[in-house]
Amino acid sequence: MTMILLGAAAAAPIGKRMDHRFELDNQARLRFNLAVMEQIGLDRLTGIIAFARSASLGSYTAAARSLGISPSAVSKSVQRLEERLGLSLFTRTTRSLTLTPEGRDLHERALRLLREAEEIEQAAVAARSEPAGTLKVTAPFPIGVHLVAPALPRFRERHPGLSIDLRLGDRFVDLIEEGIDVAIRVGELADTRLISRRLAPHRLGAFASPSYLQRRGTPVHPDELVRHDCVNFRFQSTGQALRWPFQIGGRTVEIMPNASIVTDFSDAVAAVLVAGGGIGVSPTYIAAPYVEQGVLVPVLQEYVVERSVITALWPESRRGNPNVKAFLVFLGEVFPSPTPWDRLLSARVGDK
Missing domain, CATH: 1.10.10.10 (Winged helix-like DNA-binding domain superfamily/Winged helix DNA-binding domain)
Structure with a gap:
């Protein structure tokens, strides 16, 4: 024909x-x-x-x-x-x-x-109604390690016929060409071939250990950071150090700290802070467990900025895919509103 x-x-x-x-x-x-x-x-x-x-x-x-x-x-x-x-x-x-x-x-x-x-x-x-086969998911290292990976066993209990291929990294991935079903990213990417859904705010906050603050004092304004040891994060993709965002006088101001320690891994920043290495900025979902344990304390919380959003992306061709549908429903549970990590930090600040 x-x-x-x-x-x-x-x-x-x-x-x-x-x-x-x-x-x-x-x-x-x-x-x-x-x-x-x-x-x-x-x-x-x-x-x-x-x-x-x-x-x-x-x-x-x-x-x-x-x-x-x-x-x-x-x-x-x-x-x-x-x-x-x-x-x-x-x-x-x-x-x-x-x-x-x-x-x-x-x-x-x-x-x-x-x-x-x-x-x-x-x-x-x-055309298949039940999730089955393999679901390919990609996410940045910290989000994948702290939020997605711990939740996967619970997801598989609901869908035992579905296996998960989780790929972590900050490298830009062409979802369609590489056959990725769902990507979790920070920011909203403009690609007409993709569908996106906002999952949660991506908030950055300043933290330090109680021992460091007892030794060096607690800053009450971002300008006072020049008198402190600072621990900073460097992006692997660009090699650039993170500029610390603060909400000051109704506008967002970015500060480049004179850092005594710089690392390109978010968990390493938290580890240095827990060890009393200084003040550092970290995503709230990484710092929250340490705050709950009492080994980190939020500082400068009244200046915290919602830097970006955590977003789920999937190809238009996956719109009716039962695997993707099931995983997106589950991501809504992993990233509730408000998120448990931001709720915890807000409660700790309110207790002061």
Whole structure:
């Protein structure tokens, strides 16, 4: 049937062919591309996937990590694809891959093909009512470790037929290309292919140990931080140190502390503070358990800023996916309003 349609279109004038082409509905287009992929053969399809992932991530190593295979396997798949096509798809250096003009064209086409294959799969999954299979979730390290991972056993008790693949890191991930079902991120990302839902405020607060404050005194205004030992966080993605935000006089002011200790891991900041290393800024969900234990104390709480939001993101193609639906319902329980960690800190400040 598809071949007859295409043949008829080919015999028609160009204008009519274009009109007829745009009359094909999405399902017909998806069925045609699926038939094309079936004819491609597994080896060639593997090469296209390896090439597309390498082009998007910039290296065979990153592509291999994403696909769960070895870098040499990715490299060989791409080389075989180049040999079959008689084209050079990458300009290679010891550190990176750069697409050739032919490679850029093929990359765009490959992404379209793979996204349509994803739509086909998700349409089939949406027809299933019960969550089953594997749910791929990505989150930043601190949110994943402190909030998501501890809740997963409870989620699996409800859905024993569903396994979880949790991937932690701050690297930007193309959810669609890497097959991620749900991403949890700080901030609201603008991508028309994704659906987002606000989960909770992402608040930063200043904290110190009781022993440090007894020894050095408690600041009552952010300006007094210049007389204190400060512990700061550095972003792994940019190498930049965190600017401490405070609400002063009705506006947000950012302060760059003269830090005596800097680390690129949020839990390390908390560990230094607990050990009496100074005053530091931390997400409230990390600091709250230490405050509850009495080993950290909030300071400058009247100047706390709601820096951003914690957001759930998922591809438009996953809208009807029962796995995603179940997990989003569960995330509403993990991130209630108000959150237990912010409720705890508010209560402690109110007790003073």
